[in-house]
Amino acid sequence: xxxxxxxxxxxxxxxxxxxxxxxxxxxxxxxxxxxxxxxxxxxxxxxxxxxxxxxxxxxxxxxxxxxxxxxxxxxxxxxxxxxxxxxxxxxxxxxxxxxxxxxxxxxxxxxxxxxxxxxxxxxxxxxxxxxxxxxxxxxxxxxxxxxxxxxxxxxxxxxxxxxxxxxxxxxxxxxxxxxxxxxxxxxxxxxxxxxxxxxxxxxxxxxxxxxxxxxxxxxxxxxxxxxxxxxxxxxxxxxxxxxxxxxxxxxxxxxxxxxxxxxxxxxxxxxxxxxxxxxxxxxxxxxxxxxxxxxxxxxxxxxxxxxxxxxxxxxxxxxxxxxxxxxxxxxxxxxxxxxxxxxxxxxxxxxxxxxxxxxxxxxxxxxxxxxxxxxx
Numbered sequence: 001x002x003x004x005x006x007x008x009x010x011x012x013x014x015x016x017x018x019x020x021x022x023x024x025x026x027x028x029x030x031x032x033x034x035x036x037x038x039x040x041x042x043x044x045x046x047x048x049x050x051x052x053x054x055x056x057x058x059x060x061x062x063x064x065x066x067x068x069x070x071x072x073x074x075x076x077x078x079x080x081x082x083x084x085x086x087x088x089x090x091x092x093x094x095x096x097x098x099x100x101x102x103x104x105x106x107x108x109x110x111x112x113x114x115x116x117x118x119x120x121x122x123x124x125x126x127x128x129x130x131x132x133x134x135x136x137x138x139x140x141x142x143x144x145x146x147x148x149x150x151x152x153x154x155x156x157x158x159x160x161x162x163x164x165x166x167x168x169x170x171x172x173x174x175x176x177x178x179x180x181x182x183x184x185x186x187x188x189x190x191x192x193x194x195x196x197x198x199x200x201x202x203x204x205x206x207x208x209x210x211x212x213x214x215x216x217x218x219x220x221x222x223x224x225x226x227x228x229x230x231x232x233x234x235x236x237x238x239x240x241x242x243x244x245x246x247x248x249x250x251x252x253x254x255x256x257x258x259x260x261x262x263x264x265x266x267x268x269x270x271x272x273x274x275x276x277x278x279x280x281x282x283x284x285x286x287x288x289x290x291x292x293x294x295x296x297x298x299x300x301x302x303x304x305x306x307x308x309x310x311x312x313x314x315x316x317x318x319x320x321x322x323x324x325x326x327x328x329x330x331x332x333x334x335x336x337x338x339x340x341x342x343x344x345x346x347x348x349x350x351x352x353x354x355x356x357x358x359x360x361x362x363x364x365x366x367x368x369x370x371x372x373x374x375x376x
Contacts (some may be wrong), residue, residue: 018038021358022062039073039207041199043350044326045333046342048072049302050091054337055147057139059089060154071343074209076335077162079185087159087184094123099137100152101271107133117241124231131158145306159185163192167206183235185210186224198228198264214242215250215259222262230299231259233268247272251287256294265297266330274298274329281313281324288329300325301335303342 051063052070064075077089093116095101101110101124108351110129115229126134140151189195189208196202211230213220218229234240236247249255251268288298303319303325304310314320318338322345325331336342349367 021127039204041166043346044072044331045299046071046339046346047299047333047335048075048339049335049337050077051075052337053142054305056150057141057154059091059157060139061157061161061165062150062154064162067339069129070340071347072339074207075166077159079159081181082129082131082134083127084130085184086192087188088131088134089157089159089162090124090126093125093127094121095126095129095137096123098142099139099156101137104136143306145308159188163188167192180220182221182224186221189225191226194223195227197226203228209264213240215240217241219262228264229262229296230265230267230297231263233266233272236271236272253290253294256291256296260294261294263296266291266337267301268300268323270300270303273298276311281311284329288331292330297332298330299333303334303336303338305338305341323349
């Protein structure tokens with residue numbers, strides 16, 4: 001069986017944010033009862049990449065709830081399908097990297113090999129399992145050097161469960177009745193009242209971005225909803241899976257002039273924006289400057305705290321990396337596995353406003369931010 005990449009769209013859903021301007025503000029979970037504060041739009045978005053997955057297994061309810069607690073502006077998820085057409089939040093097309101599926105003897109015969117984007121891949125594929133079967137599995141951390149204490153505790157969640165979390169706190173896949181995958185996603189979003197163009201009154205009430213690697217998916221979705229969309233861009237050697245275009249083609253000024261009819265921004269792999277040699281960042285490319293010239297936002301991925309992912313220029317300090325990307329490169333949003341770190345950086349570096357609290361109040365608030373790290 002030949003498959004193209006099943007991952008189609010990723011959704012960012014606004015949570016409880018507590019930023020009004022660039023002043024210090026409390027974590028979302030610490031605000032007033034019953035009130036949702038407006039989304040901040042004055043500084044780069046803190047995008048929780050698959051939740052706070054640096055701490056808790058990715059795309060689980062606790063990972064998303066932790067990201068809310070830590071101050072995320074948006075949470076991000078990947079949307080795939082079960083065998084029986086249920087939308088689930090899961091990144092890989094195979095299950096063994098982030099679940100305990102291999103320990104379930106009853107599923108041993110599901111270990112299969114398919115051709116995926118020109119290469120053979122062996123594993124337990126999501127689309128070979130019904131949703132009821134997927135719910136028997138428990139998630140685990142992707143990387144062995146991260147905290148393993150939550151392995152085996154949390155189940156896979158549905159897209160609707162993900163939306164509920166947000167509300168309360170290019171493969172074309174056909175569906176019964178002839179629907180495309182995009183139809184099902186947009187139908188679910190509309191069911192919960194999501195929509196509206198970027199920064200419109202409707203959008204500000206329930207902010208959301210729809211993102212996808214296949215550009216044809218975003219063009220198609222543009223006919224279904226006016227929600228803002230972001231084109232994800234892979235590494236320089238990877239062609240688009242639906243239109244077979246090169247990295248150079250989809251990052252050209254000609255293409256930006258075309259795609260800006262359908263998207264408000266791009267989401268590139270950060271090492272293509274600032275290339276790397278011998279684990280040192282090199283001079284930045286002009287990608288961000290050119291995207292901004294076409295009025296496109298830039299939200300690179302993925303920022304991680306561990307030394308394995310930090311380039312040597314940053315002296316093993318994730319705050320130096322945030323400083324570089326926000327103030328020197330000038331990005332508009334950052335996908336991070338460690339929402340709390342980005343939140344703390346933005347809190348500590350936010351300039352004060354005319355409505356700032358007194359020095360005593362500010363010192364007290366800063367002390368409360370630093371206190372959790374005093375025992376480290």
